[in-house]
Amino acid sequence: MISFSIYHDIEFTKTVSAVENWEECVKNQEIIALLQEVLTPDQINTKEEDLYDASADRYKKYAKARHVLDVPMPTAIVYPKNTEEISRLLRLCNTHQINVIPRAGKTATEGGLENWKDETIILDALHLSHIINIDTYNMQATVQAGVPLQMLEDELRPLGFTTGHSPQSKPVAKYGGLVATRSIGQFSTYYGAIEDMVVGLECVFPDGQICRIKNVPRRSGGPDIRHIAIGNEGTLCYITEVTVKIFTFYPENNRFYGYLIKDVDTGIKVLREVVVNGFFPSVARTYSEEDAAQHFYHFHRGKCVLLFMAEGPKGIVDATCEAIERAVELHKDGIIEQVDSALIENWFNNLNWSQQDIDDEFEGMKEHDAHSGFTTEISADWETIPKIYHNVMKRIKEEYPRAHDLTMLGGHSSHSYINGTNMYFVYNYDIHCAPQDEMRVYHHPLQKIIVEETLKLGGSMCHHHGIGKYRNEWTRSEHGSAYYMLEKLKQAFDPNGIMNFGTIYYQEEGHKFQQ
Amino acid sequence: MKEELRLVCLVKFVPDVDAFSYDFAHNQLNRNYVRMILNPDDACALAFALQVKKTYPSTRLEVVTMAPRSVEHHMLDLLRLHVDGGYMLTDPLFAGSDTYATTTILSSFLSQLSYDCILTGTRSLDGATSHVPSQLAEALGLDHMQDISRIDLESIKRQRPECTVEYEEETVTYAMDMPAILSLTRTSGYKLPYIAYEDFEKDVSDRLTFITHEQLECSPAAIGFSGSLTHVVDTFAQEHERRNRTIVQSDEAGIEYVYAFLKKRGYM
Numbered sequence: 001m002i003s004f005s006i007y008h009d010i011e012f013t014k015t016v017s018a019v020e021n022w023e024e025c026v027k028n029q030e031i032i033a034l035l036q037e038v039l040t041p042d043q044i045n046t047k048e049e050d051l052y053d054a055s056a057d058r059y060k061k062y063a064k065a066r067h068v069l070d071v072p073m074p075t076a077i078v079y080p081k082n083t084e085e086i087s088r089l090l091r092l093c094n095t096h097q098i099n100v101i102p103r104a105g106k107t108a109t110e111g112g113l114e115n116w117k118d119e120t121i122i123l124d125a126l127h128l129s130h131i132i133n134i135d136t137y138n139m140q141a142t143v144q145a146g147v148p149l150q151m152l153e154d155e156l157r158p159l160g161f162t163t164g165h166s167p168q169s170k171p172v173a174k175y176g177g178l179v180a181t182r183s184i185g186q187f188s189t190y191y192g193a194i195e196d197m198v199v200g201l202e203c204v205f206p207d208g209q210i211c212r213i214k215n216v217p218r219r220s221g222g223p224d225i226r227h228i229a230i231g232n233e234g235t236l237c238y239i240t241e242v243t244v245k246i247f248t249f250y251p252e253n254n255r256f257y258g259y260l261i262k263d264v265d266t267g268i269k270v271l272r273e274v275v276v277n278g279f280f281p282s283v284a285r286t287y288s289e290e291d292a293a294q295h296f297y298h299f300h301r302g303k304c305v306l307l308f309m310a311e312g313p314k315g316i317v318d319a320t321c322e323a324i325e326r327a328v329e330l331h332k333d334g335i336i337e338q339v340d341s342a343l344i345e346n347w348f349n350n351l352n353w354s355q356q357d358i359d360d361e362f363e364g365m366k367e368h369d370a371h372s373g374f375t376t377e378i379s380a381d382w383e384t385i386p387k388i389y390h391n392v393m394k395r396i397k398e399e400y401p402r403a404h405d406l407t408m409l410g411g412h413s414s415h416s417y418i419n420g421t422n423m424y425f426v427y428n429y430d431i432h433c434a435p436q437d438e439m440r441v442y443h444h445p446l447q448k449i450i451v452e453e454t455l456k457l458g459g460s461m462c463h464h465h466g467i468g469k470y471r472n473e474w475t476r477s478e479h480g481s482a483y484y485m486l487e488k489l490k491q492a493f494d495p496n497g498i499m500n501f502g503t504i505y506y507q508e509e510g511h512k513f514q515q
Numbered sequence: 516m517k518e519e520l521r522l523v524c525l526v527k528f529v530p531d532v533d534a535f536s537y538d539f540a541h542n543q544l545n546r547n548y549v550r551m552i553l554n555p556d557d558a559c560a561l562a563f564a565l566q567v568k569k570t571y572p573s574t575r576l577e578v579v580t581m582a583p584r585s586v587e588h589h590m591l592d593l594l595r596l597h598v599d600g601g602y603m604l605t606d607p608l609f610a611g612s613d614t615y616a617t618t619t620i621l622s623s624f625l626s627q628l629s630y631d632c633i634l635t636g637t638r639s640l641d642g643a644t645s646h647v648p649s650q651l652a653e654a655l656g657l658d659h660m661q662d663i664s665r666i667d668l669e670s671i672k673r674q675r676p677e678c679t680v681e682y683e684e685e686t687v688t689y690a691m692d693m694p695a696i697l698s699l700t701r702t703s704g705y706k707l708p709y710i711a712y713e714d715f716e717k718d719v720s721d722r723l724t725f726i727t728h729e730q731l732e733c734s735p736a737a738i739g740f741s742g743s744l745t746h747v748v749d750t751f752a753q754e755h756e757r758r759n760r761t762i763v764q765s766d767e768a769g770i771e772y773v774y775a776f777l778k779k780r781g782y783m
Contacts, residue, residue, distance in 0.1 A: 346762050401716070404588040407531075407550060430552070432592060434709040441715060 024118050028075045031098055031119055035078060038088045043127075045077040054122045057106065057113035058358075059439075059470060065365035066435035071513055074101065074120040081127045083202060083210055083240045090238060090498075091208035093121065099501045100206075102234035104145055104176035107169040107358075109375070110468025112181065112233050116502045116510040123238060125176045131155060132241065140199055140215060142243040145176025162249040164191030171354045176239050182231035184464040186351065188415045189275070190282035190311055191247060193464070195230050202241040203229045206494050215243040228489065233466050234500040236493045253317040255310045256341040256348070257324055260303040264288050265386050266334025267306040268413060268421065272382045273327035274308070275416045279320045283309035283348070283414075288389075290410030291426050296347065299339050306335075307344050373408060373428030374443050376450045380459030381420035385413065389423055391453045400445055405429045415463065422463040425450050440515065444470070470514060472506040520574040520672060523630040524564045525621070525648070526557035526593075528586040529641040551586050553593075555701040556636025562705035563666060564634050565596060571672055575599050577628070581609060581620060587723070594719040595710045606727040611740035614647050620738050621647070622654035623731040630694060631674065637661045637698040645698075652696045660691055661698035 035044050045051075051073040056064050063069050075098075080086045093100050099117035104125040106113065115122075125146030132142040134152075136159060143152055150171050153163050166185040167173060173183070179201065184193040191197070200215035213226055229239055261267050267286025274284060285307050287295060292305040306328075310320040328335055365371050380388055389411060397403055408428040413421045425446075433441045447470070451461040455477050467475055476483045490497075490505055502510040528551045553561075561578065568574040578593050580586070581604040590601050604624055612620060625633065638645045645661070652659035665679040674693045679686060681702070691697070699705065728735060736742060763769035777783045 342762050346764070349765055432710050433712060433715065437709075437712040441712065 027119055031075045031096070031121065034092055034096060034098075035076060035089070035121065038085060038092060039078055039080065043079045043081070045079070046075070048073075050077055051075075054101075054103070054113070055115050057108040057111060057468075059109060059111040059114060059468065061362065062365050062371050062431070062438050063435050065362050065371075068434070068436040070436060071115055072118050072120070074115045074122050077103075077122040077124050079124050079126045083204060086123065086204045086238055086240060087208040087210055089121075089123065090204055090206050093498050094206040094208070094496055097496060097498060100234075100238075100498055101500050102176070102180065102238045104180070105148065105169065105172050105174035105178075107173050107177065108181065108466075108468065110462075110465045111470045112466055112468040112500070112503050114469050114502075114513075116469065116507070116513055120501075125174060128176070128240060134159070134246070136161060136246070139246050140243050141246050142215070142241065143175050145174065145179075145238075145240050145242070147175050149173050149175065149178060156246055157249065160249055161246045163197075163244065164247040165194060165197060165244075168351060172358065175242050175244075179230055179239050179242050180232060180234055181466040182464060184415055186348075186414070187282035187309075187311065189284050189417075190280045193415075194244075195227070197244040198226060198230055198242055199245060200243045201226065201229055201239055203237040203239045205237045206496065206498055210240075211237075228493070231466065233468070233503045235504050236489060236499060248313075250312055250314070250317075253310075253312065253314050254345075255317055255321055256344040257308040257310075257321075257328075258299075258339040258341060258344040259306040259328065260299075260301060260336040260339060261286070261306045262304065262334045262336060264304055264389055264411075264413075266331055267304055268382065268386050269334070270306055270327045270331050271413060271416050271421060273330055274320075274323050275418060275421075276382075277323055277327075279323035281308045281320050281324065282311035283307065284416050285412055285414045287412040288410035290408055291412050292410075294408060294410075294426075296343070299343055303336055305339075309344070309348065369431045371428070371431075373426060374446075375424055375426050375465075376447045377422055377424045377463040377465055378450060378454040378459050378461055379415075379420060379422040379463040380454065380457060384457050384459055385421055385423055388453050388457055388459055391457075392425060392450050395449045395453065396446060400449065402429065402432075402442060402445075405432060405442070424463075444514075447471075467504045469502045469510065472502065472504055473511075473514065475504055475506060518573060520567065520571060520632075521630045522564050522567060522574060522576045523625065523628060523633045524557070524561045524576065524578045524598075525625075525633055525635040525651075526561060526578055526580050527554045527636070527639055527641075528552065528580065528582050528589055529554045529639055551589065553589060553707075554636055554639050554641075556638050556699060558636075558707050559701050559703045559705040560634040560636050560697075560699045561593065561596075561598075562707045563699060563703070565598070565708060566705065567668060567671055568597070570668055577601065577630075579621070579624065579628075580604065581612075581617060584725075590723055591719055592710060594722050595714045595717055596708060599722065601723045602726055603723065604726045608728045608735050608739045611743060612738055613743035613745035614650065615744055616738045616742040618647055618650040618654055619733050619742065620728075620731065622651055623733040624726055625651070625655060632671065632676065632693050633657070633696045635696065635698050637663070637700045648696050648698045655696075658691055658695040659698070660689060660695065663697055663699045664703045666697065666699070 054077055055069050055071050055073050060069060080089055099120040100123055101113060101115060101120060102123045103113055128144035128146035130144050131147055131152060134141045134155060141152060149165060156162055164187060166187050167183050178194050179198055182195055200213045202212045204210050229237055264286060271284050271286055287305040289302055289304050292300040296305055308324050310317045361372050396409060406427060406429050411423050411425040413423055415422045427446055429442050431438055451471060451474050454461050455474060461471055461474055461478050479486055501507060531550045531552045564576050568576045576598050577600040578598050579602045584605050590603055594601050604620060609620055635648050649659050660678050662680050663678045664681050667677040670677040675690050676697060677688055677690050678697060679688045763772045
């Protein structure tokens with residue numbers, strides 16, 4: 001270990017393992033010196049433990065827990081305190097070709113926060129932590145990028161309102177990350193996804209340009225430029241502030257339904273029947289037998305599970321419940337039995353992952369050759385989604401050479417729309433390889449099959465986790481001829497390619513980390 | 516010292532009982548998703564054998580199991596750990612064998628092999644079959660030590676393994692003559708190595724041999740259902756008392772209820 005303390009109060013402790021890394025080390029010192037032109041020492045973090053943590057996100061969680069990550073550590077994590085500092089930082093990085101990884105809640109799952117460059121700074125939203133305004137008359141709230149979703153929800157609930165956004169990462173996730181990755185919540189079928197909630201935002205581009213998109217109910221002023229920032233995964237700009245819709249909360253009206261059903265196809269048909277008739281339960285889900293077994297051990301009986309939660313004003317809830325009951329009746333040949341709605345309600349109340357859950361899994365991975373599994377989420381129209389599901393199951397069982405190591409392979413549909421739904425493939429396995437080989441032996445081949453089958457049938461390979469760094473090899477296939485537009489955005493807003501190298505856009509230089 | 520040490524590792528694949536789930540509503544075990552795994556005690560025995568082979572590369576290590584063909588994948592993975600050869604004793608006639616008939620089959624096969632030591636696990640996850648190694652020792656005329664938590668690596672090369680056994684009150688180290696059967700426990704902590712990445716795709720099927728009853732010198736009447744003195748009269752799922760279910764929320768009232776419940780029963 002080489003320790004520097006030549007720059008004011010900053011102690012630089014990034015490990016230098018070989019003489020040839022000396023040049024990199026000097027570069028890193030120069031970067032720290034540059035950062036000090038903009039930030040105070042307490043805003044620059046170079047602790048080795050934190051840099052290691054910042055090297056990768058939950059995609060390589062197992063290798064990370066075992067301390068065998070194969071990617072470089074970033075140079076520093078920086079904590080700007082306002083938009084102007086972010087602007088200056090980005091301009092500085094743009095001038096000096098320093099890679100920037102924007103970060104907020106750290107719950108990324110697809111490698112979006114993984115570092116592939118020797119000279120990188122992590123731009124963390126730690127100090128952008130203020131709720132700026134809650135406007136219950138105009139039904140919108142404005143928050144800085146580092147505000148935890150749970151924090152806003154906790155402020156809204158006593159007022160009788162909700163964000164309507166509830167991803168499983170709700171206790172940990174922050175608004176900057178939620179918007180940058182086009183997040184979706186568990187009640188999306190009723191409230192919509194994050195892109196349906198964002199009415200305006202502020203973001204900063206690599207050249208330092210600060211842009212504010214005003215908060216209006218609708219506009220027709222040309223293309224909807226909110227979507228240049230929403231879902232950019234830190235590759236085009238840094239989101240500093242967002243204004244989202246809020247919703248009146250009616251928890252007293254919530255009603256739950258659960259059914260054991262014959263197969264996934266039946267469940268998809270019932271979901272479709274409800275949604276295409278104009279009803280939007282906040283939760284509408286179908287689980288395969290295997291996935292149901294891990295979620296509903298106390299009642300699944302080896303069957304698929306269909307469940308609903310109706311939410312909103314009483315009249316809407318009543319009408320939605322009638323629609324659910326009608327749809328179930330219409331497909332009664334595939335319904336085995338109804339289950340106690342209290343079981344469904346109880347399950348929902350304990351679904352979210354807290355920071356403690358994440359930490360517990362991390363600690364468990366240090367000791368055991370196991371983790372809590374992986375997921376790959378895709379979407380397609382109603383007609384196609386069952387085909388993709390069955391094709392994937394068939395291919396994995398027939399082609400995947402380590403199929404006998406799979407301890408779980410299944411899926412569920414959890415977000416429905418008028419023209420289709422998603423499929424959340426879930427899988428876990430006994431790990432018989434070294435921790436550093438886990439992704440290429442297990443997760444990558446499984447994910448490849450899922451993505452290939454989805455793209456082959458015209459679906460989207462990424463429903464709500466984003467592309468990150470490990471699906472970028474299929475970004476062109478995902479967008480087809482429209483990739484032209486995506487590519488032009490990158491060229492226009494980040495011509496020097498300093499924003500989150502390797503995320504969304506395939507990079508030959510980073511391919512070695514995908515092997 | 517003997518130039519080439521010959522080790523046989525006797526292993527069993529068992530249902531992953533940790534993966535069982537229980538249907539509380541109907542008081543029954545869900546067996547639909549049960550997978551087979553290498554019995555943990557046996558895994559420790561094999562892990563030790565691989566350590567010996569790594570330390571003394573001239574060691575020849577073979578793995579023997581009596582199992583249905585469905586565990587072939589698992590056996591191939593053991594061969595990918597640089598085990599020299601594997602034998603799967605697989606035949607419909609073996610089905611229904613009790614521990615005595617199992618011993619008959621295994622001893623018949625093992626008597627055809629050349630070995631200095633048989634390593635295996637002490638206990639099995641899937642039932643009370645830990646007497647099989649002792650029965651085998653009797654059938655093969657070998658000494659047997661069980662509950663071993665450590666074997667001195669060098670001593671096994673000297674053909675006089677020093678085995679540590681932990682009792683409740685004391686820890687005793689025994690020196691054994693070889694050939695012998697040594698049964699390890701999972702408390703030994705010997706851990707199987709990972710399969711090397713380059714070996715995952717390796718075709719090792721030529722090192723796996725399937726053995727049927729025709730290759731054994733034991734009468735069909737002495738094995739399987741017909742050779743088993745233990746007759747199964749009936750099988751049934753264990754009855755559990757049906758209990759009333761109370762669902763509480765993760766709120767103050769729920770916490771209060773659980774606290775009162777635990778307190779009433781003396782847990783708090």
